[in-house]
Amino acid sequence: MDLASTKRHETHAGRANESMTDPADPAFPCARYIKEIGRGPNGARALSRDDTYALYEAMLDGRVSDLELGAVLLAYRVKGETAAELAAMLAAAHRSFEPLHIQNGREHARPVSIPSYNGARRQPNLTPLLSMLLAREGVPVLVHGVVDDPGRVTSAAIFAELGIAQAASHDEIEDSLASRRLAFAPIVALAPKLARLLSLRRIMGVRNSTHTLVKILQPFAQPGLRLVNYTHPEYRESLTGLFIDHPDAALGGALLARGTEGEAVADTRRQVQVDWFHDGHSETLLSAERSSADAPSAELPESLDAATTARWIETVLRGEVPVPPAVARQVELIADIVRRPA
Incomplete structure (x- = not known):
């Protein structure tokens, strides 16, 4: 591996380690979010951008219990995501991985x-x-x-x-x-x-x-x-x-x-x-x-x-x-x- 590749590898590894969940991080309680999105196709309400971002970030970080995670996933499966919720989830998704750096063709x-x-x-x-x-x-x-x-x-x-x-x-x-x-x-x-x-x-x-x-x-x-x-x-x-x-x-x-x-x-x-x-x-x-x-x-x-x-x-x-x-x-x-x- 050449020097440039080594530096890239170290950078990627360092950022990946920074984004890993700290075992000391508290669990993310989801009851109030599920209460909003889990009321079925007619009663469910969309979350705010900040709440959607916080919830999806916690899901990505593994801070949501299996029971609550399943409830959230099924709630959105039934309700569907609004454009604003998708935007917030996408922002959290982009923060969860190292983007690629390439040269133009x-x-x-x-x-x-x-x-x-x-x-x-x-x-x-x-x-x-x-x-x-x-x-x-x-x-x-x-x-x-x-x-x-x-x-x-x-x-x-x-x-x-x-x-x-x-x-x-x-x-x-x-x-x-x-x-x-x-x-x-x-x-x-x-x-x-x-x-x-x-x-x-x-x-x-x-x-x-x-x-x-x-x-x-x-x-x-x-x-x-x-x-x-x-x-x-x-x-x-x-x-x-x-x-x-x-x-x-x-x-x-x-x-x-x-x-x-x-x-x-x-x-x-x-x-x-x-x-x-x-x-x-x-x-x-x-x-x-x-x-x-x-x-x-x-x-x-x-x-x-x-x-x-x-x-x-x-x-x-x-x-x-x-x-x-x-x-x-x-x-x-x-x-x-x-x-x-x-």
Whole structure:
């Protein structure tokens, strides 16, 4: 390890140690918060920004008992988060991990982060293809997500088939972005406190607020562009409110679109609406189009499994198979935005 890497490692380790919970810290009582958010879909009330921040920070730090933590997660699952609550949770989430420091890509392209927390079940997972096409354009790309998800083909599995190893630490993430303009980081390597809350889905059987937060996370010290996707229409409304009413949440810019099975890559079957949030403003860059039986179909992998998808991606990168038009438009759009002056 060279001197620069050693210094980065020491800095990361020191800050990580500073953020660890002190065993002497008192437990965080949640009764008054649960009383507000736990009254069901009709009686629940939103918490103030300060209360939301304090509660989520305590959850991240492990200062909430298992019983109260389960109650809070289920209460928000039923109630839903307001834009103001999401903004407060996101602020606490950002304080819980060390942001990434990277250099701009060729032509001074700002970095892009792509969340990958769903994988594929009915369509091929083309998130790795999107990231590799952007990296080839000189755009630094971080894909972060889960390593495995039963019944789904994850980006992690496809990257492994492509010979792209997971980054196990912040140093490895930064080094990979600097050397190859592409890194895949499991959430446990990028933000371990968030990973702990995310993993509770396996115990509780339902998603929680953290599943929304990791998809809007800004992982870079110098804010980069984020691809943000949603599945259910109500999340489009709450995320739009978040980015418009809380500009700090959109620092670096965010592209919001309906996900492809929960992934941020473009849907090869149809063009979905794409909105760009930046500097407190919103622009619709692409309008939604209905799928047509007469439209030419994209040439896609014959099977959804990771190995077949990886081999197909390699043929696309070699120019033997055309890039699906929707993905090509997405690459062009992103590359144009990140090359504009900040």
